Amino acid sequence: xxxxxxxxxxxxxxxxxxxxxxxxxxxxxxxxxxxxxxxxxxxxxxxxxxxxxxxxxxxxxxxxxxxxxxxxxxxxxxxxxxxxxxxxxxxxxxxxxxxxxxxxxxxxxxxxxxxxxxxxxxxxxxxxxxxxxxxxxxxxxxxxxxxxxxxxxxxxxxxxxxxxxxxxxxxxxxxxxxxxxxxxxxxxxxxxxxxxxxxxxxxxxxxxxxxxxxxxxxxxxxxxxxxxxxxxxxxxxxxxxxxxxxxxxxxxxxxxxxxxxxxxxxxxxxxxxxxxxxxxxxxxxxxxxxxxxxxxxxxxxxxxxxxxxxxxxxxxxxxxxxxxxxxxxxxxxxxxxxxxxxxxxxxxxxxxxxxxxxxxxxxxxxxxxxxxxxxxxxxxxxxxxxxxxxxxxxxxxxxxxxxxxxxxxxxxxxxxxxxxxxxxxxxxxxxxxxxxxxxxxxxxxxxxxxxxxxxxxxxxxxxxxxxxxxxxxxxxxxxxxxxxxxxxxxxxxxxxxxxxxxxxxxxxxxxxxxxxxxxxxxxxxxxxxxxxxxxxxxxxxxxxxxxxxxxxxxxxxxxxxxxxxxxxxxxxxxxxxxxxxxxxxxxxxxxxxxxxxxxxxxxxxxxxxxxxxxxxxxxxxxxxxxxxxxxxxxxxxxxxxxxxxxxxxxxxxxxxxxxxxxxxxxxxxxxxxxxxxxxxxxxxxxxxxxxxxxxxxxxxxxxxxxxxxxxxxxxxxxxxxxxxxxx
Ligand code: BGC
Numbered sequence: 001x002x003x004x005x006x007x008x009x010x011x012x013x014x015x016x017x018x019x020x021x022x023x024x025x026x027x028x029x030x031x032x033x034x035x036x037x038x039x040x041x042x043x044x045x046x047x048x049x050x051x052x053x054x055x056x057x058x059x060x061x062x063x064x065x066x067x068x069x070x071x072x073x074x075x076x077x078x079x080x081x082x083x084x085x086x087x088x089x090x091x092x093x094x095x096x097x098x099x100x101x102x103x104x105x106x107x108x109x110x111x112x113x114x115x116x117x118x119x120x121x122x123x124x125x126x127x128x129x130x131x132x133x134x135x136x137x138x139x140x141x142x143x144x145x146x147x148x149x150x151x152x153x154x155x156x157x158x159x160x161x162x163x164x165x166x167x168x169x170x171x172x173x174x175x176x177x178x179x180x181x182x183x184x185x186x187x188x189x190x191x192x193x194x195x196x197x198x199x200x201x202x203x204x205x206x207x208x209x210x211x212x213x214x215x216x217x218x219x220x221x222x223x224x225x226x227x228x229x230x231x232x233x234x235x236x237x238x239x240x241x242x243x244x245x246x247x248x249x250x251x252x253x254x255x256x257x258x259x260x261x262x263x264x265x266x267x268x269x270x271x272x273x274x275x276x277x278x279x280x281x282x283x284x285x286x287x288x289x290x291x292x293x294x295x296x297x298x299x300x301x302x303x304x305x306x307x308x309x310x311x312x313x314x315x316x317x318x319x320x321x322x323x324x325x326x327x328x329x330x331x332x333x334x335x336x337x338x339x340x341x342x343x344x345x346x347x348x349x350x351x352x353x354x355x356x357x358x359x360x361x362x363x364x365x366x367x368x369x370x371x372x373x374x375x376x377x378x379x380x381x382x383x384x385x386x387x388x389x390x391x392x393x394x395x396x397x398x399x400x401x402x403x404x405x406x407x408x409x410x411x412x413x414x415x416x417x418x419x420x421x422x423x424x425x426x427x428x429x430x431x432x433x434x435x436x437x438x439x440x441x442x443x444x445x446x447x448x449x450x451x452x453x454x455x456x457x458x459x460x461x462x463x464x465x466x467x468x469x470x471x472x473x474x475x476x477x478x479x480x481x482x483x484x485x486x487x488x489x490x491x492x493x494x495x496x497x498x499x500x501x502x503x504x505x506x507x508x509x510x511x512x513x514x515x516x517x518x519x520x521x522x523x524x525x526x527x528x529x530x531x532x533x534x535x536x537x538x539x540x541x542x543x544x545x546x547x548x549x550x551x552x553x554x555x556x557x558x559x560x561x562x563x564x565x566x567x568x569x570x571x572x573x574x575x576x577x578x579x580x581x582x583x584x585x586x587x588x589x590x591x592x593x594x595x596x597x598x599x600x601x602x603x604x605x606x607x608x609x610x611x612x613x614x615x616x617x618x619x620x621x622x623x624x625x626x627x628x629x630x631x632x633x634x635x636x637x638x639x640x641x642x643x644x645x646x647x648x649x650x651x652x653x654x655x656x657x658x659x660x661x662x663x664x665x666x667x668x669x670x671x672x673x674x675x676x677x678x679x680x681x682x683x684x685x686x687x688x689x690x691x692x693x694x695x696x697x698x699x700x701x702x703x704x705x706x707x708x709x710x711x712x713x714x715x716x717x718x719x720x721x722x723x724x725x726x727x
Contacts (some may be wrong), residue, residue: 005097005301006095006096006097006723007095007654007660010094012084012089012300013441016641017041019662020035021036022329022668023035023660025327025671027173027331028049028130028132028316029124029130030050030315030316030318031049031051031130032066032312033048034048035103036069037105038072038123039073039074040069041085041270044065045161045668046155046158048069048070049064049066049335050067050199050246050323050328052248052320053067053199053250054195054391055161055172055192056193057160058163058170058273059400059402060163060398062394063336065192065197066172067174067199068199068201069154069155069315071150071152072151072154074150074151075137075139075148075149076149078083079149080116082606084107087109087584089467090105090107090109091107091109092107092111093105093107094106096569099283100278101125101282105359106118109557113120114140114143114144117139119137119139119140119348120137120707121136122134123135123136127282129262129266131242131245131251131262132274132288133243134242135270136152136241136243137236138239140237141232141235142234142235142500144233145233145355146231148229149229150205150207150240151218151228151230151242152203152242152346153186153203153223153280154179154186154223155222157171157222159172160251160331163334163402165187166569171193174190175221176198180217180224181228181260184215185200185223185260186217187200187201187224187256187259187260188200188202188222197250199244199246199248199249200253200256201226201259204244204267205225205228205241205242206212206267207238208238208240208241209237209239210232210236211231214230231360243263245259246259256709260341261368278462282483285311285353290304291307293709293710294708295706296704296707298653298656299656300659302656303679303680303683306679309659309676310345310673310680312327312328314349316359319366320366322341322360322363322364323337323673324336325337325671325673326672327670327671327673329670329671330669330671333485335386336387336389338387338388340674342424342631343426343601344633344674345673346427347434347685348680350431351715352406353398354437354715358437361428361445361448362426362440364424364427364428364448366445367389367393367722369393370389370392371384371385371386371421372384373394374394376414380455381454381458382451382458383452384452387417387420391701395414396414397411397413399414412475412482416473416474417476417479418459418472418474418489419474419477419489421455422497424448425497425501429449430689431445432716435717435727436684436717442511446519447523449497449504450498450504452498452522454498454524456498457532457533457536459471459494466541468484468541469535469536471485471490473485475489476553476593477592477630479586479589482581482586483556485555487600488542488554488594489594489595489597494536494540498537501533502537505519517530535645548613549610549612549613549614553618554694560586560587562588562621571625574586575591576591576627588619591625592627592634593618596615596622596634597634599638600638603691611638611641612642615639615642615644619638624654631651633677633686635647636655637681639651640682643702645703648704659675659721660670684714686702687701687710688710688712690700690714696716697716701727702726703727708726
């Protein structure tokens with residue numbers, strides 16, 4: 001077994017339980033299931049989250065709903081229920097096989113009565129058929145012959161943690177029906193409380209390797225089960241297979257019929273054929289997505305793990321959903337989508353699986369009505385994207401959140417973290433540059449860029465005294481500072497955005513005049529408006545010292561207290577956690593790159609000297625250890641550009657360890673999706689130095705000294721290119 005393709009644990013530690021559940025998440029782009037155990041344990045955080053299945057919830061507006069658990073599988077050995085916290089467990093090994101998305105647990109269990117069994121449990125979510133899931137449970141009797149019972153079912157009594165009070169749960173499901181259409185099949189039909197989405201699930205249990213298996217339903221309310229009973233002789237192995245199918249009313253008009261049809265089809269095809277089809281799909285993914293790092297097994301594994309987590313969270317057949325900040329692996333941020341997807345994840349997909357990047361950008365297209373509504377309600381024109389987005393397109397950032405100590409914190413991002421609209425436009429533009437997907441750009445992307453530009457045109461403020469445009473009262477990427485004026489990131493991105501919008505329109509006028517005039521008419525792109533955009537481009541205030549090139553993150557940043565971060569060491573929490581929101585607001589400490597984020601995004605527009613002076617100023621003033629997980633990968637890229645390879649590598653490894661080593665202590669709440677996408681960018685744009693030029697992509701490698709070789713594949717405008725770099 002190649003250790004750079006597997007994540008494993010060889011002991012089960014109860015105190016790391018929630019972290020392991022996140023790490024051992026599996027999925028298939030339709031749903032994600034955390035790595036809780038089939039037999040369930042007190043305090044575990046079971047979750048299966050299905051893209052698009054949202055329901056209303058207090059404070060957080062709406063959240064991805066925890067779906068009825070498809071994992072339940074219990075084993076009784078001579079009447080004793082298997083659980084790892086009684087009897088004796090030895091030879092425990094849990095392994096996530098990244099190549100195939102298979103999660104395996106192996107162990108030996110001695111029951112309290114002294115019977116020993118070897119158990120192997122495998123689970124996977126089919127990538128070939130996103131409505132199909134499977135568990136294979138094998139039991140070998142080691143020192144006895146006796147009666148075995150297996151129960152495989154569904155558990156509809158699942159909750160979401162309540163945002164109001166963390167020790168309370170919120171049940172989103174109403175039970176509709178459950179049934180047993182055949183002795184080996186059970187079904188559950190549930191409906192979300194307020195959004196009215198139907199979810200149907202069917203389960204089938206079969207046991208091979210033993211004779212005379214008797215099957216019977218066990219009709220427990222909300223938890224339909226199929227029971228299999230048989231005799232196992234000493235040395236004999238029984239292999240049980242549980243197949244599960246799921247459909248929602250978002251997918252199909254009659255999900256109850258669809259789950260049974262799909263189940264019948266799966267049973268007829270057989271486990272081996274289903275598995276082979278699934279593996280073929282994974283092979284296809286890895287053929288284009290894998291990045292090989294020779295000479296650094298830790299980095300190699302972390303990168304593959306990150307790409308695996310992104311791939312299982314990326315919708316394949318649905319462009320009305322997108323990847324949440326914690327993928328489908330945890331409850332934090334409740335399934336809401338942030339700029340994390342557009343800026344940190346889309347580039348990876350644009351260069352490897354462009355049709356999937358397109359899905360994520362189509363999601364932004366479909367949510368334009370929500371963005372228009374948000375702009376209108378705030379008194380602006382055009383489209384203003386929500387900071388936290390869901391498929392309805394509404395702004396779903398909570399206005400306030402309760403802290404553990406009972407205090408309440410006002411969250412302003414939904415109102416004033418407005419750079420998201422430029423970020424989405426940027427993602428569209430970059431996707432178009434990489435893929436040349438003209439159909440997307442002409443029919444969807446251009447409208448996104450133009451209508452968000454309309455928003456900025458109405459958002460900027462003219463300061464007559466200074467004879468310049470300004471944008472006041474915003475939050476830039478660095479969320480340690482709220483209500484700031486003239487965020488250099490925001491203003492500069494707006495300038496880029498308006499320039500890109502003018503360019504887009506004139507390109508459309510030349511190449512697709514009908515589309516250009518349709519959009520000009522529908523979005524009111526009048527000559528006056530275009531003149532205004534040009535005026536804003538020329539006169540928007542960008543706080544940059546013309547001699548040194550140093551930018552001031554926002555008005556007055558340099559006047560804040562210049563706190564020496566080392567004076568806070570040793571610490572185990574963020575600067576914001578230590579000083580409080582108000583305290584952090586008063587010091588020059590960044591939660592994440594802000595000016596440096598700009599230099600990274602508009603890379604081509606800044607020279608080395610500008611990057612150097614800003615890096616020297618801002619990098620030491622950033623809370624790398626406990627600030628945002630979005631930061632390290634971006635610092636790694638800029639570090640590479642500045643020839644600071646060792647420092648870049650340190651930042652890179654901080655991103656690499658974000659989830660596997662839980663460096664921030666919050667991986668229990670879900671995968672850090674942006675960091676995972678950033679990790680790919682740090683390797684490709686940082687160490688490999690990939691850049692798009694008018695002549696196509698070029699590389700400028702600067703590998704860490706211990707990397708022997710770096711190889712990867714990119715897709716560029718329909719062509720596949722292999723790249724192999726040696727240090
Ligand atoms: C970061 C944001 C990010 C969000 C979701 C916040 O802590 O500051 O930049 O979008 O988390 O990951």
